[in-house]
Amino acid sequence: MRATYLYGAGDVRVIDVPDPIVKEPTDAIVRVVRACVCGSDLHPYHSMPATPGGTSIGHEFVGIVEDAGAEVRSVKAGDFVIAPFAWSDGTCDFCREGLQTSCRHGGFWNSGEVGGGQAEAVRVPLADGTLVAVPVEENSPLVPSLLTLSDVYGTGYHAAIKAHVGPRTTVTVVGDGAVGLLAVLAARQLGAEQIILMGRHAARTDLGREFGASEVVAERGEEGIARVRELTGGDGTHVVLEAVGHMPAYDQAVGVVRAGGVISRVGVPQYDDAPVGFSSLFGPNITLTGGPAPARAYIETLLPGVLDGSVNPGRVFDLELPLAGIADAYRAMDNREALKVIIRP
Amino acid sequence: MRATYLYGAGDVRVIDVPDPIVKEPTDAIVRVVRACVCGSDLHPYHSMPATPGGTSIGHEFVGIVEDAGAEVRSVKAGDFVIAPFAWSDGTCDFCREGLQTSCRHGGFWNSGEVGGGQAEAVRVPLADGTLVAVPVEENSPLVPSLLTLSDVYGTGYHAAIKAHVGPRTTVTVVGDGAVGLLAVLAARQLGAEQIILMGRHAARTDLGREFGASEVVAERGEEGIARVRELTGGDGTHVVLEAVGHMPAYDQAVGVVRAGGVISRVGVPQYDDAPVGFSSLFGPNITLTGGPAPARAYIETLLPGVLDGSVNPGRVFDLELPLAGIADAYRAMDNREALKVIIRP
Numbered sequence: 001m002r003a004t005y006l007y008g009a010g011d012v013r014v015i016d017v018p019d020p021i022v023k024e025p026t027d028a029i030v031r032v033v034r035a036c037v038c039g040s041d042l043h044p045y046h047s048m049p050a051t052p053g054g055t056s057i058g059h060e061f062v063g064i065v066e067d068a069g070a071e072v073r074s075v076k077a078g079d080f081v082i083a084p085f086a087w088s089d090g091t092c093d094f095c096r097e098g099l100q101t102s103c104r105h106g107g108f109w110n111s112g113e114v115g116g117g118q119a120e121a122v123r124v125p126l127a128d129g130t131l132v133a134v135p136v137e138e139n140s141p142l143v144p145s146l147l148t149l150s151d152v153y154g155t156g157y158h159a160a161i162k163a164h165v166g167p168r169t170t171v172t173v174v175g176d177g178a179v180g181l182l183a184v185l186a187a188r189q190l191g192a193e194q195i196i197l198m199g200r201h202a203a204r205t206d207l208g209r210e211f212g213a214s215e216v217v218a219e220r221g222e223e224g225i226a227r228v229r230e231l232t233g234g235d236g237t238h239v240v241l242e243a244v245g246h247m248p249a250y251d252q253a254v255g256v257v258r259a260g261g262v263i264s265r266v267g268v269p270q271y272d273d274a275p276v277g278f279s280s281l282f283g284p285n286i287t288l289t290g291g292p293a294p295a296r297a298y299i300e301t302l303l304p305g306v307l308d309g310s311v312n313p314g315r316v317f318d319l320e321l322p323l324a325g326i327a328d329a330y331r332a333m334d335n336r337e338a339l340k341v342i343i344r345p
Numbered sequence: 346m347r348a349t350y351l352y353g354a355g356d357v358r359v360i361d362v363p364d365p366i367v368k369e370p371t372d373a374i375v376r377v378v379r380a381c382v383c384g385s386d387l388h389p390y391h392s393m394p395a396t397p398g399g400t401s402i403g404h405e406f407v408g409i410v411e412d413a414g415a416e417v418r419s420v421k422a423g424d425f426v427i428a429p430f431a432w433s434d435g436t437c438d439f440c441r442e443g444l445q446t447s448c449r450h451g452g453f454w455n456s457g458e459v460g461g462g463q464a465e466a467v468r469v470p471l472a473d474g475t476l477v478a479v480p481v482e483e484n485s486p487l488v489p490s491l492l493t494l495s496d497v498y499g500t501g502y503h504a505a506i507k508a509h510v511g512p513r514t515t516v517t518v519v520g521d522g523a524v525g526l527l528a529v530l531a532a533r534q535l536g537a538e539q540i541i542l543m544g545r546h547a548a549r550t551d552l553g554r555e556f557g558a559s560e561v562v563a564e565r566g567e568e569g570i571a572r573v574r575e576l577t578g579g580d581g582t583h584v585v586l587e588a589v590g591h592m593p594a595y596d597q598a599v600g601v602v603r604a605g606g607v608i609s610r611v612g613v614p615q616y617d618d619a620p621v622g623f624s625s626l627f628g629p630n631i632t633l634t635g636g637p638a639p640a641r642a643y644i645e646t647l648l649p650g651v652l653d654g655s656v657n658p659g660r661v662f663d664l665e666l667p668l669a670g671i672a673d674a675y676r677a678m679d680n681r682e683a684l685k686v687i688i689r690p
Contacts (some may be wrong), residue, residue: 023655094605095602097605099604099605099630101630102604102605102629102630162630162632190663221576259439259444259447260439260442260444260447265627267629268623269621269622269623269627271622272620272621272622272623272624272625273618273619273620273621273622274618274619274621275617275618276614276618276619276621277614277616277617277619278614278617279617280617281633281636282610282613282614282635282636282637283636283637284447284636285444285446285447285507285634285635285636285637285639286636287507287632287633287634288621288626288632288633288634289627289630289632289633289634290627290630291627291629291630291631292627292628292630294630340353340406
């Protein structure tokens with residue numbers, strides 16, 4: 001089959017690899033119907049050292065089960081399934097607590113003998129714990145929105161859940177990428193009374209407004225902080241959802257959070273150390289939370305709204321390309337010509 | 346009157362200052378019955394540059410109201426009162442939310458025209474919001490425990506509350522100072538099922554066991570982390586209450602917290618930046634919380650247990666000295682000859 005490999009910064013190739021097969025009785029083989037490129041894929045796309053063997057890439061996909069091991073009970077050949085960005089057993093204490101990203105027997109795509117989602121097919125370990133079957137056809141118009149449940153919609157929702165967003169919560173979202181926009185949608189679903197979206201790409205922030213942002217702040221740095229403070233009577237917001245991962249976004253978050261509030265990060269941090277001392281977090285009793293979303297935990301909660309059409313998170317996809325053109329997908333997202341690219345194997 | 350002033354590192358003096366008087370109609374004047382020295386007082390005691398004018402010090406006291414302004418309603422001359430370590434109006438949105446340390450009109454002792462608690466008397470601004478009258482005599486044996494409600498008991502409790510300690514929570518407490526020991530007591534009151542106290546002063550950790558610690562770990566650094574992991578099946582604890590404020594305590598906390606867990610800091614951080622990236626907090630979805638305790642918020646909750654004798658947080662005091670001997674109190678705490686010194690003006 002064909003699969004996407006990254007060989008170093010900027011070097012994305014689609015190559016031939018052996019078809020995945022059932023190795024464990026708990027495996028399923030999923031033929032990919034749609035995959036996509038994640039903002040977090042751009043981090044290695046920028047920085048990976050040249051690697052002769054390359055590494056498979058992609059962690060978001062939906063597809064059709066083609067084969068399943070003898071012990072798989074919850075899905076069968078022919079089912080349309082959503083694969084979250086981590087695989088997990090669904091039964092350990094972490095999974096039962098809803099932290100499938102820390103599953104005792106789970107893992108992430110593109111590690112060990114498990115491939116990536118930007119491919120024609122994927123071997124899915126622990127299929128019963130990992131996959132969610134959905135009663136739709138593979139040509140359903142809902143497919144793009146279902147695909148966001150693999151990662152970006154669940155990730156935006158995770159940010160809001162970890163921050164305890166609810167009615168009477170005021171929220172700032174830092175970042176107008178797919179995760180930031182879906183954090184806006186999630187905050188709106190959870191009842192937030194004010195949602196300020198910080199971003200400066202009008203096409204994206206316009207979608208953010210449709211998803212529920214009450215204000216957009218295009219300014220950055222000190223100017224952006226001043227603007228959010230101005231919109232909140234000087235106080236900042238109860239919650240900041242940080243969906244970027246770079247240091248300036250962290251500083252922005254610290255600058256606009258209200259005393260006693262929460263900064264919830266879901267942008268993968270591209271830094272190790274950050275200010276957490278008296279003047280940043282401690283003095284005003286700020287909580288810092290977040291991490292990789294247990295996307296699996298949120299699928300049952302978020303699926304009904306997608307199926308009944310009351311939300312349409314798939315609108316974050318603004319370009320579709322065939323798998324053979326995935327290098328263009330990376331380029332388009334990196335140049336910010338595309339918000340998020342959906343891939344058709 | 347006599348009041349304690351710090352003139353630089355190691356230079357504590359008791360000097361004559363004018364008696365405090367009612368300046369605002371919302372003020373009360375409190376004659377100090379007992380004050381004490383805080384672990385956080387040792388930070389400027391170690392590092393304050395020589396300052397010719399000195400600065401008043403002390404932020405924990407109980408006493409008798411001697412005078413009150415015309416607008417004061419909740420306390421009157423002769424009342425025994427507890428003063429939390431911040432003064433606050435009790436009516437603004439932050440106070441109503443229980444974050445009196447961020448009160449819109451409040452402040453801290455030893456700032457502006459407000460003196461410190463290690464003195465014969467203190468002018469208390471916003472007396473209605475700040476002071477809590479308690480029906481006891483000034484020679485009551487409960488006075489030491491009531492004094493802990495000024496700061497250290499409320500601070501230990503704040504750590505546990507911010508971390509949502511409850512039944513089925515496993516807890517590590519880092520630090521065997523007064524706040525650490527009272528964090529143990531608070532975690533026990535909130536029902537924690539396992540409480541591991543990290544500390545290496547046997548007299549203190551013995552008191553920690555009486556307050557509810559199920560295990561004591563005397564080792565530090567990597568060895569201490571390994572020991573806590575060993576006691577928790579390799580996982581670490583759901584919650585870490587960090588009651589020190591130095592960087593090694595932060596590293597210790599990161600080392601022993603379970604995936605998905607919470608580090609709650611109440612030791613005033615003596616650092617600005619700390620690890621918060623993928624490998625420390627983000628990857629395992631760790632929450633970092635805490636800050637200066639709104640001690641005022643917890644007095645009504647914690648007072649009944651003190652009054653009925655079911656808890657005795659005043660046991661953290663192991664030395665009593667007169668105000669004239671307060672320099673010895675600082676020395677004794679700094680040398681770790683005393684856990685916490687109560688001061689008798």
